[in-house]
Structures are given as structure tokens and as C-alpha cells.
Amino acid sequence: MKLASLKNGTRDGALIVVSRDLSRAVAAADIAPTLQSAIENWETAEPRLKALSDALNAGNAAGAFAFDAAQCASPLPRAYQWLDGSAYLSHVELVRKARGADMPKSFLEDPLMYQGSSDYFTGPLDPVIVASEDWGVDLEAEIAIITDDVPMLTTPEEARKHIKLLMLLNDTSLRHIIPPELNKGFGFLNGKGVTAFSPVAVTPDELGDAWDGAKVALPLTVHVNDEKLGEPLANVDVYFDFPRLISHATATRTLGAGTVIGSGTISNHDRSRGFCCISEKRALETVEHGKPLTPFFHFGDRVRVEMFDKEGASIFGAIDQPIQKYAR
Structure with a gap:
């Protein structure tokens, strides 16, 4: 469905x-x-x-x-709660390596997760509107789930039955704003732009055997200006699957029906499949060449995020957004 x-x-x-x-x-x-x-x-x-x-x-x-x-608006044009995890530690590890920082061992024990702005989401074909290119405008292509009501202290095994719908998303990230904001020790706010979700949300059965109750065994394809940025496999190098993310989120609270939880940027240790965000490509360039070579978005650029089944049919429809300058 x-x-x-x-x-x-x-x-x-x-x-x-x-x-x-x-x-x-x-x-x-x-x-x-x-x-x-x-x-x-x-x-x-x-x-x-x-x-x-x-x-x-x-x-x-x-x-x-x-x-x-x-x-279409995003399937949930707004949500009572939007939580974004970081299930793919290969992404975290590479980005930290590029700035000379090791990944703390604690990252292997509990998922990274932040609570994002959810009073409105951008439609799948609506523009990404930002005021300045100097903010370092980037995408993060991810998979998200929508839950029903989830009790506090839900175990990963129990969490599986609470996953009712899946979507794709583009989590706009403003890379030059994020570091000083995180250095304050109080999390994201201005460093995250408005999030867009795929045209449709699907029940897990629509994925067939590509869904095992915890992760999606298909590549996520990203294009920037009609050039493929990557198609990493969404079931590979998943350190925290969706049941683990739900369990983590319910450690101290219940989740209301309509809670949206994101996987974080899809990322594989095998970089030959490309990337789901520009920042990760820049990090690899820094490691290999001493400096990033790929620019962040300019006004007029375009991003497309889509997932295809084994027969090549689009499952969720495409997120297809131009980058547009904000004008009051």
C-alpha cells in the first residue's frame, strides 16, 4: 500500500x-x-x-x-516528532577522519540521534530554500520510518511491529553552520534546513523480500545536477537498524503515533558505490588529496533521491529539488 x-x-x-x-x-x-x-x-x-x-x-x-x-506535500506535511539517527557509522568515521578526529568508542554502543524541527516538511518537488550559499548547503539522503504509538522501554524485537510506513528523505544540512553550533554542546538547530520526504510512504510489504523487518536491502540513488553522486546499499554497514533506533528513542519516553525516525545518511565502507551526501565525498577527497575538491550546492543546482526495486521500478517516487535563494 x-x-x-x-x-x-x-x-x-x-x-x-x-x-x-x-x-x-x-x-x-x-x-x-x-x-x-x-x-x-x-x-x-x-x-x-x-x-x-x-x-x-x-x-x-x-x-x-x-x-x-x-x-503532493510530504506524506506527513508536519509531524509531532521527527528524530534523525546515524545508523551508518562509516559516514561518521570518514567525516571525523577528514578533520583528524577519531570516532569515540561510545558511538558503537548507542546511536547518535537528534530531535529535529517538524512543524513543517518540504514537499518532494518543492525547492530547497536557503538564504546564502556560504552556509555550505548539502543533502543527506536517508530512509525514514513512521511509527504508531510506541511504549517507553520498547525492546528492539518489540519495536519491529511498530514500524508502519517507510519513506525516503532529503535532510538538508548547512555544513558551515553545524560545527560552531555543535561546539556549544547543545545540538543542532540552525545547522539543519527543512527536510523533504518522498512523494509516497509505503507499507513494509511493498518492499517484498527487500525488507527484513529492520532494514531495506536496496541501493539508494542520488543525483546532483543529473550526475550520479552515489547509490550505496541501504542494508550494508548498518550499525543500528530501525528497531535499535526505536528502542534507543524510547529509553526515557513514549513515542506518539506519527513519529518519524530517520536512518541518517546511507553510507558504505566500499566508497566505489559513491555517496548520499556531498560532505562525505569531500571528506574522502580531504583524506586522499589533502583538501576537498567538490563544492557544496550553488543556487540553481538540483538534487534527486530515489529508490528502485529489483525490476527497476521507482518505489517511493523521487525527491527532486532545486536549490533556491530565499527572498522575503
Whole structure:
């Protein structure tokens, strides 16, 4: 089942069900007006949404219309909670190595995770709007999950059943703002731009045998200005899978339905598959050549993030965003 939110002039959009091939869609307002409403009432909403999805894929859904990702907000246009982890320590290790810092052993014991701004997310085809190129504008291509209500002290094994939907995301990062901000010892705020998610969120069964209940065994493909930046494998070098991230997040709190948790930048130790962020490529250039060679984004540049199944079909649709200068 694939779900999306049409822009309709409200903050939360209108829930629609999208066909498996991303060509058709149908309104789901009689089941749930928004995705947040659906996830809060998943036990009753999910079977009805699935029946509508089955009818749509069979060509029997009344009121079906052509699906246009440009008309979509992120599947959750805003969320009560957005947590981003760092599951791929190869990314952390390389970036730290480039600045002459070792990775602390504590990073192997507990996931890095921060609580991000979630009052609004950017639509998948909306521009990345920033005020200055001097901020060091970068992408971070990731996978995210949406949970239902999760109790405090949930174990990794228990956490698996709370993963209801998956998405892709581009977590805009402002690399020149992040270091001095982190040096204050109080975490990210201005160093992170607005996050965009894929046009559709999918139930785990849509991934078939590429989903093992904890991670996705497919590459994540990133293009910058039509040139491939990379396609690292999302199931390789995962030090903390999604159940571990959920368990970590519930160590001292419950998670409300609609909580979004990101994997962090997909990264492999085998750098031949490329990168899911510019910063990691620059870090490798620094290690190998003594200085970074690849620039961060300029206004007018474009980023595209997409995942394909084994037959080459797009699963989530594409995040495809131009970098645009902010004008008040």
C-alpha cells in the first residue's frame, strides 16, 4: 500500500492512496482525512485503506485520477516528532577522519540521534530554500520510518511491529553552520534546513523480500545536477537498524503515533558505490588529496533521491529539488 498527501491549502493535506506503479490515485477522505489521522487509528484504518489500494491496483476504484507528485506535500506535511539517527557509522568515521578526529568508542554502543524541527516538511518537488550559499548547503539522503504509538522501554524485537510506513528523505544540512553550533554542546538547530520526504510512504510489504523487518536491502540513488553522486546499499554497514533506533528513542519516553525516525545518511565502507551526501565525498577527497575538491550546492543546482526495486521500478517516487535563494 502506498499513501500520499495532496496539497489542499491546509497544513496537513488530504490523504490519498496511490497505485503500486505510481500512475493513479484515489481520495481516502471517507477513511481518514489525513495521514496523521490514519496512523493514529491504524488498527481500523489500515484494513480499509488496503482494500481501497487493492481496488485501485485492480483498476476498480471509483474516482481514481492521475497521480502527480508535484501536487503532493510530504506524506506527513508536519509531524509531532521527527528524530534523525546515524545508523551508518562509516559516514561518521570518514567525516571525523577528514578533520583528524577519531570516532569515540561510545558511538558503537548507542546511536547518535537528534530531535529535529517538524512543524513543517518540504514537499518532494518543492525547492530547497536557503538564504546564502556560504552556509555550505548539502543533502543527506536517508530512509525514514513512521511509527504508531510506541511504549517507553520498547525492546528492539518489540519495536519491529511498530514500524508502519517507510519513506525516503532529503535532510538538508548547512555544513558551515553545524560545527560552531555543535561546539556549544547543545545540538543542532540552525545547522539543519527543512527536510523533504518522498512523494509516497509505503507499507513494509511493498518492499517484498527487500525488507527484513529492520532494514531495506536496496541501493539508494542520488543525483546532483543529473550526475550520479552515489547509490550505496541501504542494508550494508548498518550499525543500528530501525528497531535499535526505536528502542534507543524510547529509553526515557513514549513515542506518539506519527513519529518519524530517520536512518541518517546511507553510507558504505566500499566508497566505489559513491555517496548520499556531498560532505562525505569531500571528506574522502580531504583524506586522499589533502583538501576537498567538490563544492557544496550553488543556487540553481538540483538534487534527486530515489529508490528502485529489483525490476527497476521507482518505489517511493523521487525527491527532486532545486536549490533556491530565499527572498522575503
